[in-house]
Amino acid sequence: MGGEVTYNKEEEEEKVRNEEEVEEKMVVQRKYTAVVGGGIPPPSKVVVVGYALTSKKTKSFLQPKLEGLARNKGIQFVAIDPSIPLSDQGPFDIVLHKLSGKEWRRVLEDYRQKHPEVTVLDPPDAIQHVHNRQSMLQDVADLNLSNAYGKVGVPKQLIFKKDPLLIPDAVNKAGLRLPIVAKPLFAKSHELSLAYDELSLQKLEPPLVLQEFINHGGVLFKVYIVGEAIKVVRRFSLPDVSKRELSKNAGVYRFPRVSCAAASADEADLDPCVGELPPRPLLEKLAKELRRRLGLRLFNLDIIREHGTRDRYYVIDINYFPGYGKMPEYEHIFTDFLLSLVQRT
DSSP: HHHHHHHHHHHHHHEEEEOOOHHHHHHHHHHHHHHHHTSSSSOOOOOEEEEEOHHHHHHHHHHHHHHHHHTTTTTTEEEEOOOOGGSSOOOOEEEEEOOOOOHHHHHHHHHHHHTTSSEEEEEEEHHHHHHHHHTTTTTHHOOOOTTEEEEEEEEOOOEEOGGGGGHHHHHHHHTOOOEEEEEEEBTOOHHHHEEOHHHHHHOOSSSEEEEEOOTTTTEEEEEEEEEEEEEEEEEEEEOOHHHHHHHHOOOOOEESOOOHHHHTTTTTOOOHHOOOOOHHHHHHHHHHHHHHHHHSEEEEEEEOOOOOOOEEEEEEEEEEOOGGGGGGTTHHHHHHHHHHHHHHO
């Protein structure tokens, strides 16, 4: 009988231990689910993300809140050394990059060919497409998106690469109305100029993209795209120009950029006609089509709504791998995106 009691006691202790282990695993899983927002299950192994970014980009993007959340989700960020062959580093699951130069593009393209199992964000050729403002907005123009929620186009524009003295004549022939927004042809600079009169156009420095300025209530919408996720924020922009102001002003006014991160319009008391966000279904359709046409998964759109209309929108700029650190909740959106890439492979 004594042996029977001993056996039952050991069996009971084993049962308790098993129940404790199960409970412990459930607690860990609940903690993990709370961290990831209840969506994406934990990876079976650490996801290694190699990054090749400038020091400025590294500082703005790899903030402590992103790195901390990434660790909790099983993601490890590893710096790539451009002076060492890329194939000798890693192994990586994902390569995240925003470096310039033909040599880097060649290295990355070669790496993509040799390591098809690695997701490179994004393909170098696709990035080059949006670095040139001549080709950047062409996909939006070709898309000619129009549905029940609105119409999306691009401002009337002209590419000019010749003698600046010929700009006024070229602008007239193209039918562009003053004032004119002038941007560098290559999108490495965010600087732009606003020319109020024909004579001032001759002071501009080609190669340029010349766009009709569209009054938009002094507010633009930054549409951040991370894979299939979309986040929209308002930014203050250039103020409207009335006919009276146009007749009184002359010269070229230079601006470091259209919008400023510090000039967030999200908390401002705006006229609803100006501040109302573009309809979500319209943005989702636009983002889906541009992801496919551009071949990019990390970019943002600068969108304006023509003042006095409810549904006439224009894309005025596209940026690859923009300042996601300024996007609300970017650490959650970005880490979920990285995990989703690994789960698909």
